[in-house]
Each structure stands twice: as C-alpha cells, then as structure tokens.
Amino acid sequence: MSEQSLMAADRPKRGLPRVNPVYVLVLALIVAIIIMNPAFGEPTGYMNFLKRVAALAILSGGALYVIVSGGFDLSVGSIMTLTVIGSSMLASNDPNSTYWIIPLMLCIGAVIGVINGLVVSYLKVPSLIATLGMMISLNGVAFMWSGGAPRGYLPDTFRFFGRYNISDLPVIGLLPIAVICLVVFGVILWWGMHRTNYGRLLHAVGDNPLAAQLAGVPVRTVRISAFVVSALTAVLAGVILGGRAGVSVNIGSGFELQAITAAVIGGAQLLGGRGSVPATIAGALALEAIFTLLNLLGLAQPVRLVVQGLILIGAVAFATYQRKHVGR
Amino acid sequence: MTDTSLHAPARKFRFERHASTILLVAAIAIYIGLILALGQTRFLTLENLVAILSRSITLGITAIGQTFAILVASIDLSVASVISAAAVVTSVVMNGDPAMMIPAILAVLALGAVVGLINGLVIAKLEVNPLIATLGMSLIIQGVLSYYYNNFAGKVPVEFQVFAYGTLGIVPYSLIFMFALAGLAWFVLRFTRFGSDIYSVGGNQEVARLAGIKTARVIVGAHVLCSLCAAIAGIYLASRLRSGAPWIGAEGVYDLESIAVVVIGGTVLAGGRGGIWGTLAGVVIFSLIDSIFNVAGVDAFVKQVLRGIIIVAAVAFYAARSRRLVA
Numbered sequence: 001m002s003e004q005s006l007m008a009a010d011r012p013k014r015g016l017p018r019v020n021p022v023y024v025l026v027l028a029l030i031v032a033i034i035i036m037n038p039a040f041g042e043p044t045g046y047m048n049f050l051k052r053v054a055a056l057a058i059l060s061g062g063a064l065y066v067i068v069s070g071g072f073d074l075s076v077g078s079i080m081t082l083t084v085i086g087s088s089m090l091a092s093n094d095p096n097s098t099y100w101i102i103p104l105m106l107c108i109g110a111v112i113g114v115i116n117g118l119v120v121s122y123l124k125v126p127s128l129i130a131t132l133g134m135m136i137s138l139n140g141v142a143f144m145w146s147g148g149a150p151r152g153y154l155p156d157t158f159r160f161f162g163r164y165n166i167s168d169l170p171v172i173g174l175l176p177i178a179v180i181c182l183v184v185f186g187v188i189l190w191w192g193m194h195r196t197n198y199g200r201l202l203h204a205v206g207d208n209p210l211a212a213q214l215a216g217v218p219v220r221t222v223r224i225s226a227f228v229v230s231a232l233t234a235v236l237a238g239v240i241l242g243g244r245a246g247v248s249v250n251i252g253s254g255f256e257l258q259a260i261t262a263a264v265i266g267g268a269q270l271l272g273g274r275g276s277v278p279a280t281i282a283g284a285l286a287l288e289a290i291f292t293l294l295n296l297l298g299l300a301q302p303v304r305l306v307v308q309g310l311i312l313i314g315a316v317a318f319a320t321y322q323r324k325h326v327g328r
Numbered sequence: 329m330t331d332t333s334l335h336a337p338a339r340k341f342r343f344e345r346h347a348s349t350i351l352l353v354a355a356i357a358i359y360i361g362l363i364l365a366l367g368q369t370r371f372l373t374l375e376n377l378v379a380i381l382s383r384s385i386t387l388g389i390t391a392i393g394q395t396f397a398i399l400v401a402s403i404d405l406s407v408a409s410v411i412s413a414a415a416v417v418t419s420v421v422m423n424g425d426p427a428m429m430i431p432a433i434l435a436v437l438a439l440g441a442v443v444g445l446i447n448g449l450v451i452a453k454l455e456v457n458p459l460i461a462t463l464g465m466s467l468i469i470q471g472v473l474s475y476y477y478n479n480f481a482g483k484v485p486v487e488f489q490v491f492a493y494g495t496l497g498i499v500p501y502s503l504i505f506m507f508a509l510a511g512l513a514w515f516v517l518r519f520t521r522f523g524s525d526i527y528s529v530g531g532n533q534e535v536a537r538l539a540g541i542k543t544a545r546v547i548v549g550a551h552v553l554c555s556l557c558a559a560i561a562g563i564y565l566a567s568r569l570r571s572g573a574p575w576i577g578a579e580g581v582y583d584l585e586s587i588a589v590v591v592i593g594g595t596v597l598a599g600g601r602g603g604i605w606g607t608l609a610g611v612v613i614f615s616l617i618d619s620i621f622n623v624a625g626v627d628a629f630v631k632q633v634l635r636g637i638i639i640v641a642a643v644a645f646y647a648a649r650s651r652r653l654v655a
Contacts, residue, residue: 072459119640119644122648123640123644123647123648124644124647124648124649125640125643125644125647125648126591126597126598126643126647128459128587128597129587129588129591129597129639129640129643130640130643132584132587132588132636132639133588133636133637133638133639133640134636134640135636136632136633136635136636136639137632137633137634137635137636137637138636139632140629140630140631140632140633140634140635140636141629141633143628143629143632144627144629144630144633148629257463260460264460270457270459270460271457300475301474302470302471302472302473302474302475303471303475304471305467305468305470305471305474306467306468306471306472306475307471308464308467308471309463309464309465309466309467309468309471310464310468311464312460312463312464312467313450313454313456313460313461313464313465316456316457316460316461317450317454317455317456320454320455320456321454324455
C-alpha cells in the first residue's frame with residue numbers, strides 16, 4: 001500500500017472526482033431500464049427489483065468480509081440451500097416454529113462459519129479448498145435431510161421476510177420487508193467494516209497478514225470472525241430467498257460465485273485488503289440490473305452467462321488498470 | 329540439498345515430498361483392508377484394479393493440465409466448460425463420419441489452444457486475477473455453447489469409440505494414453521527449460537522476471553497446456569459417451585474436482601511446488617475413495633458429505649504443518 005501511495009505522489013492527479021465506477025454503472029443501467037420499460041420508475045417496479053436483489057445484496061456484503069480478509073467463501077450457496085431445506089423440514093407447517101427456527105439456523109450458520117475459519121487458520125487449508133469441501137458436504141447434508149426431494153413447505157410467518165409487502169404507504173406506496181432487511185443489514189455490515197476497529201483489523205489482515213501479525217493483530221480470530229459473518233449473512237439471505245422463491249433442492253447454487261462477482265464489480269480486491277460494503281451492494285444491484293435489462297431486451301439465459309462473464313473480466317481488468325495507471 | 333546431506337548425520341525426511349505417497353498407500357490399505365474384512369475378495373483382481381483406474385480418465389487428463397496452471401501460481405476454472413465444448417465440437421464435426429475424425433480432433437485442439445491463449449493473455453497482460461479471468465471465460469463458453477445446443481448433438485463414429493473402449497490385453501488404450509500424457513508432462517516439467525521456468529514463475533513471479541524469464545510467456549504457455557488437456561479430456565468423454573452435450577463438463581464438476589485432485593497430490597495452490605506424479609496419485613486416491621464407498625455400500629448422500637470432508641482433510645494433512653500464513 002505504501003508503494004502505491006508513493007507512486008501516486010509522483011503522478012499528476014486527475015481532475016475528476018474519484019467516484020467508484022460501480023455507482024455510475026448502476027445509475028446508467030437503471031436509466032436504461034427505465035427508458036426500456038417506464039413502469040420500472042413506478043414504486044412497484046423498483047421495489048420489486050430491490051426485493052429480488054435483497055438476498056444477493058446481503059449475501060455479497062457478508063462475502064466481502066471474507067474477501068477483504070484475503071480469502072474466499074464458496075460455501076455460502078450451500079448454506080442458503082441448507083437453511084431453506086432445513087427450515088422447511090423443521091417447520092412441519094407450524095406457523096409458530098419460525099421463532100425458533102431462524103435463531104437455530106443462525107446458530108448452525110455460525111458453527112459452519114467457525115469450522116470454515118478454524119480449518120483455514122489452524123489446519124492452514126487454503127480457503128478455496130476448505131470452503132469447497134464445506135460446500136460439497138453441506139449439499140450432501142441438505143440432500144440427506146430432505147431425503148433427496150424437498151418435502152414440506154415454509155409457513156407464512158417464515159416467508160414473511162421474503163414475500164410480504166407493506167402497502168398503502170405515502171410517497172413510495174409499497175415497501176417489501178426484504179428491502180427493510182436489505183437496508184438494516186446493509187447498514188450493519190457497512191458499520192462493521194468501515195466504522196469499527198474490527199473493520200480496520202480485517203483490512204490489515206487481508207492486505208498483509210504477516211505485517212498484521214507482527215503488529216499484534218489476532219490474525220486467526222479475525223479470519224474466523226470473517227467466515228462467521230459470511231455464513232450468518234448466507235443464512236439471512238437463505239431466509240429471504242426461501243421466503244420469496246419457496247423450497248427447492250438447489251435454490252442456493254451459483255450464489256457463491258454471484259456474491260464474489262458482485263464484490264468484484266464493486267471494486268473489492270481479491271486476496272484481500274480492499275473492499276467497500278456499499279459498493280459491493282451496488283455491485284449486486286448492477287448484476288441484477290444487467291439481468292433485468294437482458295430480459296427486457298428479450299435475450300435468452302445463455303446470453304446472460306456470456307454477459308456476466310464479460311462484465312466479470314472487464315470489471316477486474318478495469319480496476320487493475322486503474323490501480324496501475326492512476327495509482328489509486 | 330547435497331550440502332545438508334553431507335553435514336547432517338541422517339538426511340532429513342521431507343514430509344511434503346512424500347505426503348501424496350503416504351495418502352495413496354493409506355487409501356490402498358483401507359481399500360484392501362475393507363475388502364478382506366468384508367470377505368469380498370472378488371474385488372482383488374487385476375481387472376478390478378484397471379476398472380478403478382479407468383473410471384477417472386477424464387479427471388486425470390484434466391488434472392494433468394490443471395497441474396501446469398496451479399504450478400505457475402494460477403488456476404483454471406474454465407476446464408469444465410472447455411470439456412463440454414470440446415465434446416460437443418467433437419461429436420458435431422464428426423457426426424458419425426469416420427473421415428472427419430482428424431479434422432474434428434484438430435478443431436478441438438485449436439479451440440483448446442485459443443481458450444488457453446486468451447486465458448493466459450488476460451491473466452498475464454491485463455493482470456486479472458486468474459480465478460476471475462477463468463471463471464468469466466467459463467461463463468462465456470458455457471453461454472455460447474448452450475445458446476446453440478441444449479441436448480446431445482452429433483454422433484461419434486464407431487471407429488472413434490475405440491479411443492474409449494478399445495483395450496490392449498485388459499488395459500484400455502485411454503488408460504495407457506493418460507499415463508503417456510502424464511509421462512510427457514513430467515518430462516516437460518523435469519527436463520525442459522519451460523518446465524523449470526514454470527517452477528520459477530510459480531515460486532516468485534517478480535524474482536523470475538528480474539532473473540530474465542519472460543513471465544508472461546510462461547503463464548500463457550501453462551494455460552495453453554491446461555486448456556489443451558481439458559480439450560483432450562472432452563474428446564475422450566465424447567468417445568466414451570458416443571456423443572457430446574453442453575452440460576457434461578459441469579455435471580462432472582471437473583473444474584473444482586481437478587483442482588482438489590491437484591492439491592491433494594501435493595501441488596501448492598500458491599504455486600511453484602508440486603508435480604505430475606502427485607496429481608496422478610491424487611486421481612487414484614479419488615477413484616479409490618469412490619470404490620471404498622461402493623464396496624462399503626455407503627448411501628449416496630452420505631458419500632457426498634464424506635467426500636467434502638476427505639478433500640479438506642487430505643489437504644490439511646500437508647498444510648497443517650506449514651508455518652506460512654494462508655488465505
């Protein structure tokens with residue numbers, strides 16, 4: 001980091017204010033969507049969009065903690081699946097069960113996060129492999145639990161978080177609970193990452209673990225806690241997604257890579273040391289907005305994949321270029 | 329190394345070097361022990377050994393390529409998509425016509441080379457994180473492929489199925505081919521300048537650059553080899569399935585499994601240390617684990633849970649001793 005700031009001092013500063021390009025991207029995409037489909041400008045349009053993006057946005061915010069600390073968490077998608085499957089198996093159509101199921105799921109999530117963290121920091125297994133193993137195992141557990149096909153369904157009290165809208169509000173009309181969750185957890189994640197000493201330790205560990213250790217940072221504890229945050233947000237995302245979309249056995253698959261994509265679009269640096277929660281949430285919005293736009297253009301699912309791939313590479317190439325040439 | 333052996337009374341046992349052998353021996357011991365305990369000695373035949381080995385030829389060929397990518401401190405997540413694409417191109421170009429066998433193989437190899445070239449250039453020149461670069465490439469290939477095909481397409485002529493089904497005595501040609509490929513890869517890594525450059529760049533890219541190695545070329549070369557191997561694996565799979573479909577690579581999870589196998593074989597994810605024989609040991613360990621589960625009659629879902637745990641445990645077996653910090 002010091003090297004970069006030295007280099008920056010040598011170069012003439014650019015005149016433009018330094019706005020993270022992801023915000024410009026989101027704005028441009030939303031303008032494009034509104035031009036294509038004016039109904040998107042109505043509260044029902046954008047509120048439904050935010051409702052759809054809530055799970056991914058919260059998940060990405062949590063995944064960012066692990067990314068900033070210098071690792072990867074590939075197990076989040078399977079934690080989401082486990083949350084949805086486990087909840088539907090435990091609920092057995094009892095509306096009151098929600099009040100103990102969600103805390104129980106959070107506990108399970110915390111345990112998974114601790115295991116991930118312990119394996120990475122004490123057994124020294126690279127996080128890519130550790131969380132990959134966890135992903136494979138958890139998918140197996142979800143299958144075992146449900147017996148291969150999902151039975152039972154989620155009670156309405158559980159689906160409240162993902163599905164319910166508060167309607168007849170002044171100005172905005174309706175407000176989905178999922179959007180409230182997004183704002184609340186987004187602020188908590190932002191606060192933890194950017195306004196506490198813990199957040200600073202996280203950045204320090206990700207930037208240079210050896211330096212952090214020599215400076216007295218409890219590297220292992222910080223790493224473990226990052227995995228716990230990530231697993232907890234995965235449970236929350238699972239609750240919201242399950243509420244919105246219902247039960248299926250592979251509901252969470254693919255989310256781990258989407259979360260990493262969102263963080264990367266938001267300018268997070270893989271292998272640690274740099275990342276911002278609001279920008280990551282904006283990255284999730286951008287990703288979902290791109291998909292919405294492609295849908296509006298009538299492009300098929302395969303095209304979505306191609307576009308996602310191009311954006312992923314483009315975003316990182318752009319960020320690298322910027323770091324090298326602007327010295328940011 | 330000669331230095332220490334002169335001064336030290338006994339040469340120090342290099343654990344990391346032998347860990348994959350230890351794991352392999354342990355897996356074999358468990359397998360044989362289990363068979364003896366269950367009294368199912370019919371599994372203890374040469375035919376069964378060959379069957380175990382031939383079960384993971386696709387994974388083996390892919391993992392040989394992945395070893396190059398990981399040794400150079402990169403990684404390739406696009407292999408599964410390349411396998412699918414290669415299998416589909418093979419069966420569509422051949423389309424049951426034996427005369428088209430050579431053009432089809434050349435086309436697939438060209439495809440693999442181009443994908444590897446792009447991967448390598450994006451990683452080495454644009455300095456995009458290899459995980460992201462190859463993940464993006466994987467999405468692009470998968471998207472293009474499933475835009476045109478959504479089911480098994482084309483057909484492999486009977487003459488070409490010999491590659492997967494033909495045998496020399498009891499040993500399938502494809503198994504011999506895999507070991508020949510591994511031998512070639514070992515030769516490249518051990519005796520050529522490119523091979524030693526791979527270890528240097530993987531060990532420390534900056535130092536390698538200062539020592540005058542053209543690091544970008546080495547990275548691109550490693551990725552071209554990796555994608556070529558994936559393409560060959562796709563050709564094999566098309567020959568075995570008699571046709572290619574756009575999901576066969578993703579279904580086999582060859583991207584993540586090939587990485588797991590390479591790492592279990594003792595190649596370090598951070599690059600610069602490891603080798604081909606470790607990778608092959610990892611492949612055999614994987615098939616042995618499957619066989620152990622089958623013999624023991626483990627439930628399919630329990631099998632999956634155990635598989636995840638074993639991958640982590642096997643890697644922890646090496647890594648727990650290292651004093652370096654990992655992420």
